[in-house]
Amino acid sequence: MIKIKSLSHGILDIPSYEIPGGITTVLGRNGAGKTTLLSLCAGVCLPDHGTVQIDSLPPRSLDIGWVSEFPDRNILFDQVFNEIAAPLRFRHDSIDQIEEQTAEISERLLITHLLDRKTRTLSGGEKVLVALASALVIDPILLVIDEADSHLDSETAWRVQEAIRSHPPDYTLQSSQYRDIAAESDHVLFLENGKISQDDLR
Numbered sequence: 001m002i003k004i005k006s007l008s009h010g011i012l013d014i015p016s017y018e019i020p021g022g023i024t025t026v027l028g029r030n031g032a033g034k035t036t037l038l039s040l041c042a043g044v045c046l047p048d049h050g051t052v053q054i055d056s057l058p059p060r061s062l063d064i065g066w067v068s069e070f071p072d073r074n075i076l077f078d079q080v081f082n083e084i085a086a087p088l089r090f091r092h093d094s095i096d097q098i099e100e101q102t103a104e105i106s107e108r109l110l111i112t113h114l115l116d117r118k119t120r121t122l123s124g125g126e127k128v129l130v131a132l133a134s135a136l137v138i139d140p141i142l143l144v145i146d147e148a149d150s151h152l153d154s155e156t157a158w159r160v161q162e163a164i165r166s167h168p169p170d171y172t173l174q175s176s177q178y179r180d181i182a183a184e185s186d187h188v189l190f191l192e193n194g195k196i197s198q199d200d201l202r
Contacts, residue, residue, distance in 0.1 A: 002041060002142075002171060007050035011194035012036045014050075022186030023164065023172040033194040034175045035069070035146055041173055042066045042144040054142055054171065062142065065135025065169070069147035071124045074131030080122070081115045083130055087138045105137045108163045124151040132160060136167075145174040149181070157181060 002019035012033040019041075026034050039045045040052050043059030044066060054062055068074050077083040081102060088098045106112045111129050114122070122130065128148045135143060143164065149157040157178055164172055174185075182188050190198040 001055065002173075003051075003053045003056075005051050005053075007040065007047055007052065009040060009045070009047045009049075010036050012040070013194050014196055017196060019171070019173070019189070020187065021170050023161075023168070023174070024187040024189055025182040025185040026173065026175045026189045026191060027182055028175075028191035032191040034191055036194075037191065038144050038146050038173055038175065042142065059142070063138050063140045065132075065138065065140040065143040067128065067131045067135050067143075067145045067148045069150060071127035071131065071148075071151055074134075075119045075122075075127055078119055080111075080117050080119055080130055083119055084115075084133045084137055087134060091138065101137050102133075105133045108136075108166060109133050110159065125153070125156055128152060129156070129160070132163070136163070136169075139167075140169050142171040142173065143169045145172070145176075147175045147177065150177050154178060 004014050004017040007014040011031070026037060028034050040047055041059060042064050052059060075083060077086060084106065085098050085102045088101060103112070106115055109129050109132060111133060114126060114130065119127070119130065128151050149160065152160065161181055161184070176182055188200040189196060
């Protein structure tokens with residue numbers, strides 16, 4: 001369970017809330033606090049007040065995959081293979097493990113043809129898929145996707161959902177521009193002016 005207590009940061013103000021396992025889509029207008037909430041749950045930033053805990057632990061103590069809505073901010077290395085493999089190298093996995101897991105996640109996302117490409121030659125949508133592969137390759141407990149599908153066509157956005165469901169993390173938090181994707185989520189959470197105005201915990 002992701003437990004939020006007395007959380008405030010910028011516009012965000014959530015006294016208490018619990019997010020169950022599965023895929024949760026966060027909806028709301030621009031400026032509602034979606035990115036702030038996702039960033040706090042991912043440990044990208046720390047709250048001004050209150051806490052976020054994932055299975056009773058702080059986010060920064062766990063393996064968490066993060067995909068930003070801005071493709072260029074997701075990419076750190078000059079070759080696609082190196083970008084996807086980087087989290088495994090940081091974890092000091094063996095060469096065989098790195099090659100096997102990088103190949104496996106690339107196949108799941110249908111991007112094996114990109115592995116030898118320079119990241120600077122990728123389109124925005126391709127960068128999102130590579131960033132997603134890099135986020136998923138470590139089997140994170142939480143995957144956070146912040147409106148990354150704004151750079152994807154509907155077909156590719158659904159491919160991403162299928163890839164997540166084929167080997168899901170314990171928790172996935174995402175904001176999406178596609179209402180039909182939200183409708184297929186396990187849970188939907190609505191933010192308005194930094195507050196949870198409504199939810200659908202199915």
